[in-house]
Amino acid sequence: MVDALFPLTVTGAQTMRRGKVLVGPVDLTLNGAGTTVVMGPNGAGKTTLLRLLHGAARLTSGQIHWACGLDEARQHQAFVFQRPVMLRRSVLDNIAYPLRAHGAARTQARAQASDWATRLELQDHLDRQATSLSGGEQQKLALARALITQPRVVFLDEPCAALDGRATRVIEDVLRQAVGQGTRLILATHDLGQARRFADDVVFLLKGRVHEHGAAATFFHTPQTAQAAAYLRGDILE
Numbered sequence: 001m002v003d004a005l006f007p008l009t010v011t012g013a014q015t016m017r018r019g020k021v022l023v024g025p026v027d028l029t030l031n032g033a034g035t036t037v038v039m040g041p042n043g044a045g046k047t048t049l050l051r052l053l054h055g056a057a058r059l060t061s062g063q064i065h066w067a068c069g070l071d072e073a074r075q076h077q078a079f080v081f082q083r084p085v086m087l088r089r090s091v092l093d094n095i096a097y098p099l100r101a102h103g104a105a106r107t108q109a110r111a112q113a114s115d116w117a118t119r120l121e122l123q124d125h126l127d128r129q130a131t132s133l134s135g136g137e138q139q140k141l142a143l144a145r146a147l148i149t150q151p152r153v154v155f156l157d158e159p160c161a162a163l164d165g166r167a168t169r170v171i172e173d174v175l176r177q178a179v180g181q182g183t184r185l186i187l188a189t190h191d192l193g194q195a196r197r198f199a200d201d202v203v204f205l206l207k208g209r210v211h212e213h214g215a216a217a218t219f220f221h222t223p224q225t226a227q228a229a230a231y232l233r234g235d236i237l238e
Contacts, residue, residue, distance in 0.1 A: 004068050005076060005152055006032030006184070008053065012062035015052055023048045023208040025062055034200030035185040037216070041237050045208040046188040047082070050155045053186065054079050076152040080159055084142030086130040091122055094130040095144045102149065116144035121170055136167040143171060147178055154178065156187045160194060172197065192232070196220060204228045206237060 007029050014024025023045040030036055038046045051057035053064060055074055066073035087094050096113035100106065117123050120140040125133065130141055139159060146154055159175075160168040175198070179185060189195055195202065199216035204227070212219065212228045223229045231237055 005066055005073050006030065007067055009065045010053070010062070011065070013052060013059060013064055014061045015048060015057050016060045021208060023052060023205075024060075026052075026210050028203065028210055028213060030186070030201075032184060035179060035187060035198045036201050036203060037195045037199035038186065038188040038203045038205060039190070039195055039231070040205035041231065042190070044205040046205055047157050048208070049203075049205060050079070050157055050186065050188050054155050073153075077155065078146035078149065078151040078153075079155045080139075080142050080146045080157065082158040082161055084138055086133070086138055086141070088129070088131060090127050091117065091130050091133065091141060092126040094141055095122075095148060098145060098149045112148060113144070116148050119174055120144050136163045139163060140167065140171065143174060147174070147183075150181075151183065153184045153186065156185060158189055159187070160189070160191065168194075204231065206231075 010026050010028040012025045012027060014026070015022050026049065038049060040046055048057055052059060054077060055070070056079065087097060092110055092113050095116050096109040099109035099112060114123070114126065117126055120143060122137065122140055122144070125137065130138065133141065143159065160171055163171070172194070175185065185198070187198060196216070199219075201214060202212070202216050202219040203210055204212040204219065204225070206227050212223060212225045214224065218224070219228065220232065223232060227237060
């Protein structure tokens with residue numbers, strides 16, 4: 001169950017590179033239901049925060065504590081990057097790769113991969129080299145590859161950036177199905193419309209610090225900080 005992983009408690013978490021603080025210190029508690037949307041202007045630290053929570057960025061100081069322990073939590077997570085890495089193999093074998101890595105038989109893994117490809121409208125590209133796909137198609141592939149193992153938590157970094165309306169709709173439909181089946185989403189986006197459609201709670205970042213965290217309805221209608229209100233108005237934040 002997702003609840004076994006949560007709450008996720010972040011205390012004084014900070015990451016630095018070459019003496020510069022990228023994110024933090026961050027204090028945050030995330031519970032086990034719904035979708036958390038991480039918002040903020042470009043350069044606010046959204047991607048870095050997601051990488052910290054996922055364990056892909058080095059924690060310089062502070063603590064990140066999963067209820068079940070870090071090792072077990074990592075076994076039940078997936079991350080969809082804004083610029084996903086494509087393996088030098090077919091679309092079908094890219095999607096099947098996580099199952100094969102977990103020991104699934106090739107026939108079984110490829111059958112499940114074919115089903116996921118269909119869900120994301122990639123069924124006509126199964127034998128193509130994944131590296132030859134368009135950016136939107138690669139994003140769909142990355143989502144299929146992340147969800148095929150049925151992770152309890154999925155981190156998504158701008159999953160629909162630069163995609164057209166149809167591709168965005170396909171990806172959002174699949175994400176809604178995942179949420180309906182109990183998957184916990186932690187999603188970074190600059191798209192206010194997408195945030196409103198998905199968020200149960202919002203983490204608002206500015207200059208690497210959490211300026212506001214609360215229920216989505218409160219954030220969008222009565223933000224509690226001047227910075228969040230300015231961001232929602234479309235003002236430039238420096």
